[in-house]
Amino acid sequence: MSAFDRLKENAVAVGPKVISAGHAAAASAGATAYAKGGNAFDAALAACFMEHIVLPMKCGLAGDLVALFRTNGGEFQSLVSIGAGARGLAKGASIERTGPNSVGVPGAPHGYAILQAYGRLALGDLARPAIRAASEGVPWTRVARSYVVEGAALLARHSPYNPYAPGGRIPEIGEVRRLPGLGSLLEAFIDMREAVLESEIGDRIAARVQELGGFLTREDFAQRPGRIAEAVSGSIAAGLTLRVPSAPTHGPQLIDIARRFLAREADLPSIVRAARVDAKARGRETADGGTSVVTAADDEGNAVVILHSNSFPQFASGVVLDDGLILNNRPGRGFDLQAPPDAANAPGAGKVPWTTLHAWSLAYESGETLLGATPGGVNQLPWNAQTVTELARGPDIAAAMTNPRWSLDAENMLSAEDGVDPAIVADKRIEALSLRSAQQVIHLAKNGPHRIAADPRTGATAISVY
Numbered sequence: 001m002s003a004f005d006r007l008k009e010n011a012v013a014v015g016p017k018v019i020s021a022g023h024a025a026a027a028s029a030g031a032t033a034y035a036k037g038g039n040a041f042d043a044a045l046a047a048c049f050m051e052h053i054v055l056p057m058k059c060g061l062a063g064d065l066v067a068l069f070r071t072n073g074g075e076f077q078s079l080v081s082i083g084a085g086a087r088g089l090a091k092g093a094s095i096e097r098t099g100p101n102s103v104g105v106p107g108a109p110h111g112y113a114i115l116q117a118y119g120r121l122a123l124g125d126l127a128r129p130a131i132r133a134a135s136e137g138v139p140w141t142r143v144a145r146s147y148v149v150e151g152a153a154l155l156a157r158h159s160p161y162n163p164y165a166p167g168g169r170i171p172e173i174g175e176v177r178r179l180p181g182l183g184s185l186l187e188a189f190i191d192m193r194e195a196v197l198e199s200e201i202g203d204r205i206a207a208r209v210q211e212l213g214g215f216l217t218r219e220d221f222a223q224r225p226g227r228i229a230e231a232v233s234g235s236i237a238a239g240l241t242l243r244v245p246s247a248p249t250h251g252p253q254l255i256d257i258a259r260r261f262l263a264r265e266a267d268l269p270s271i272v273r274a275a276r277v278d279a280k281a282r283g284r285e286t287a288d289g290g291t292s293v294v295t296a297a298d299d300e301g302n303a304v305v306i307l308h309s310n311s312f313p314q315f316a317s318g319v320v321l322d323d324g325l326i327l328n329n330r331p332g333r334g335f336d337l338q339a340p341p342d343a344a345n346a347p348g349a350g351k352v353p354w355t356t357l358h359a360w361s362l363a364y365e366s367g368e369t370l371l372g373a374t375p376g377g378v379n380q381l382p383w384n385a386q387t388v389t390e391l392a393r394g395p396d397i398a399a400a401m402t403n404p405r406w407s408l409d410a411e412n413m414l415s416a417e418d419g420v421d422p423a424i425v426a427d428k429r430i431e432a433l434s435l436r437s438a439q440q441v442i443h444l445a446k447n448g449p450h451r452i453a454a455d456p457r458t459g460a461t462a463i464s465v466y
Contacts, residue, residue, distance in 0.1 A: 011401045011453045015464025016299040018452035019043045020440040022292040026050040027461040029129040034465040040302040041119035047294040049130040057147045058290045059308040063328045065111030066307045068359035073301030078245035081111030081226035082352050088215030090349035100214030102317045102332025110194040110226040123190045134183030137176035151314030162320035181323025197221035237262040239365030250381050251358035257385045291375035295440045297450045305359040305373045356380045372441035379407045397441045397453040
């Protein structure tokens with residue numbers, strides 16, 4: 001067996017209860033929730049809380065959340081919990097891409113609280129492994145360290161003494177990072193749930209933002225942005241139905257792109273590029289990036305995929321509190337700052353910025369169902385489109401995780417991994433499995449065990465539990 005075949009084989013786990021996450025410790029926390037008697041929602045939230053500690057530059061209590069889920073084998077629903085524009089935007093304040101004027105109102109706390117209502121375990125049980133990890137420490141991984149390197153200039157500008165790179169010092173891979181303050185934030189969330197920022201924590205956030213010249217206030221944290229709705233559904237080919245979260249996510253675009261490609265209107269990169277150009281013309285294009293994904297399914301018919309995000313991949317806004325909390329820049333990266341004031345995605349108080357965050361569920365005429373998502377900012381749409389259209393040929397989730405992939409940057413320049421169809425004209429050819437994709441997919445069983453696969457490119461891990 002070749003090294004690639006072993007990688008493909010190891011990408012899949014099989015069992016009655018499954019969990020995958022962007023970090024092995026997060027998947028392990030989800031497995032622990034199952035062992036305590038929890039269901040898929042408990043496992044997914046435990047993994048999310050651990051990612052707050054091990055991947056804080058990508059997600060956490062100051063970020064946002066989008067989810068696609070079902071309960072007891074029912075219809076898929078979506079949850080969008082993205083903070084709306086702050087009140088200061090109605091008083092003449094202006095947004096920037098990063099820095100204090102980019103900081104947004106977090107939607108993640110309300111989103112986590114909504115999803116926890118579908119679980120069985122107490123929040124304290126779900127968060128306890130993460131709180132312990134924050135205190136005892138977690139090692140710096142190659143991926144996490146790369147964000148510090150890439151975000152060094154941003155951090156130096158807005159948070160030179162932050163705990164991730166104090167005084168500009170870059171950590172070493174394997175060095176232990178202890179941030180008990182992040183654990184304390186989770187303890188506060190256990191007590192106050194979605195109201196956690198209407199406390200001295202919110203006072204500290206607003207004070208720091210205003211000290212740096214921003215306009216966010218504690219009053220902005222009174223928002224409860226989480227909204228549950230039926231998933232948007234569309235046929236992408238005969239016998240294939242795709243379900244996605246509604247706008248302001250990119251989910252509806254995924255349906256249109258997959259349908260057009262499977263109808264052979266054009267090659268996939270051309271369709272995705274055209275969709276971007278159209279979105280930009282309508283003032284709807286977004287460019288967020290720092291995101292992680294968790295997926296879970298159990299033997300009771302529950303299944304959920306959660307994307308939680310700080311937006312920009314290099315430490316979001318660049319504003320970092322002493323305890324390690326990284327403030328999101330969803331308005332700065334989500335709103336179209338060049339759009340005319342009346343455009344759908346122009347900045348505004350109370351308006352929710354469009355987001356690249358979206359998940360998907362693919363149903364076959366046979367009754368088989370897949371559920372998945374990927375982080376990747378501007379590449380969430382291209383990568384999900386590639387995966388969904390590959391799986392339209394059949395539910396080989398292991399191949400879909402490891403097959404060569406291409407990406408588009410913010411200027412629509414295409415990079416293709418070795419092995420991508422030569423007919424796809426790439427501006428740059430790169431090494432196989434070198435993109436930062438972290439796709440996760442569950443093949444939901446009607447009877448018997450589920451199959452779950454995690455992209456090997458950036459350390460995503462899939463675990464089965466019996």
